[in-house]
Amino acid sequence: MSNYRVIFEDPEKPDDAACVLVPSDEWLEEAKAGLLPPISVYWALQDDEQQAIAEGRHATFKHDPEKHAAQWTAPRIGPLTEEEAIEYLVMKDIPRHIWSQEYNRPMFKIVKTEEVPSDRQFRNAWRIAS
Amino acid sequence: MSTLKVNDIEEATSGGSKFSLVRVSACVNLVGTATFKSSNGCSTFTDVGTGRVYFNFSNAMPSSGYVGIGCNNYEENAGTANSRHIAGNYSGGNADKDRTTTQFATGAYPDSSYQDRTSIGCMVSG
Numbered sequence: 001m002s003n004y005r006v007i008f009e010d011p012e013k014p015d016d017a018a019c020v021l022v023p024s025d026e027w028l029e030e031a032k033a034g035l036l037p038p039i040s041v042y043w044a045l046q047d048d049e050q051q052a053i054a055e056g057r058h059a060t061f062k063h064d065p066e067k068h069a070a071q072w073t074a075p076r077i078g079p080l081t082e083e084e085a086i087e088y089l090v091m092k093d094i095p096r097h098i099w100s101q102e103y104n105r106p107m108f109k110i111v112k113t114e115e116v117p118s119d120r121q122f123r124n125a126w127r128i129a130s
Numbered sequence: 131m132s133t134l135k136v137n138d139i140e141e142a143t144s145g146g147s148k149f150s151l152v153r154v155s156a157c158v159n160l161v162g163t164a165t166f167k168s169s170n171g172c173s174t175f176t177d178v179g180t181g182r183v184y185f186n187f188s189n190a191m192p193s194s195g196y197v198g199i200g201c202n203n204y205e206e207n208a209g210t211a212n213s214r215h216i217a218g219n220y221s222g223g224n225a226d227k228d229r230t231t232t233q234f235a236t237g238a239y240p241d242s243s244y245q246d247r248t249s250i251g252c253m254v255s256g
Contacts, residue, residue, distance in 0.1 A: 001165060020177040024156070024169035027188055042232075045190045049230055052194075062193040063231065071189045093174045093186040093232075118163045120246055123180045 181244030196256025200236025
């Protein structure tokens with residue numbers, strides 16, 4: 001199990017609880033083995049899909065075959081440490097506006113797994129501690 | 131162990147129709163510390179709140195028309211009697227309408243609210 005979690009809040013949804021990103025062991029093994037493409041491959045796909053959503057054509061959206069295949073055909077970036085892999089995941093799986101812009105307080109934090117409470121009684125009230 | 135790498139699997143007889151591949155299957159536990167129980171094709175999951183999960187795919191699906199199924203286990207008392215698996219009563223469905231080619235949301239909505247479960251999963255094909 002990964003030693004890390006990423007806690008984040010979405011400034012566009014201020015009433016929502018903080019989210020917790022949990023990495024999969026399977027994916028981390030691939031990252032450590034150097035099997036990942038450059039992050040730009042995923043960003044290109046995300047950009048195309050977001051444009052389709054904005055233009056109201058997502059219901060029939062298909063990725064450009066060449067860009068889609070790049071997930072497997074693009075040159076690999078080489079082995080990552082677990083810490084580097086977590087940073088990669090922030091940029092891949094957390095909405096871009098959360099980590100690419102500056103706000104008046106941090107919108108995400110990388111924390112040790114044991115720092116995340118296991119008592120979920122008030123889960124929907126979780127916020128990032130200041 | 132060796133890995134079989136193919137793009138399609140086709141039936142040898144009866145018309146040669148193609149088999150659909152399950153590209154993503156994953157299961158998480160939201161009781162206590164949220165963790166993966168198993169993962170194939172998921173880079174992460176996002177614990178969004180009580181009983182709610184986003185599965186983030188390792189690789190994007192080819193189109194938005196993929197098939198995704200969410201499921202969760204029945205528990206008479208959360209964390210104890212996991213007697214059988216049923217599809218989630220997620221306001222009439224068990225998957226979200228705003229899914230993308232890289233993310234699929236599901237959850238456990240057994241009565242009138244979301245509840246944490248020891249097994250919330252998804253299977254995705256397309």
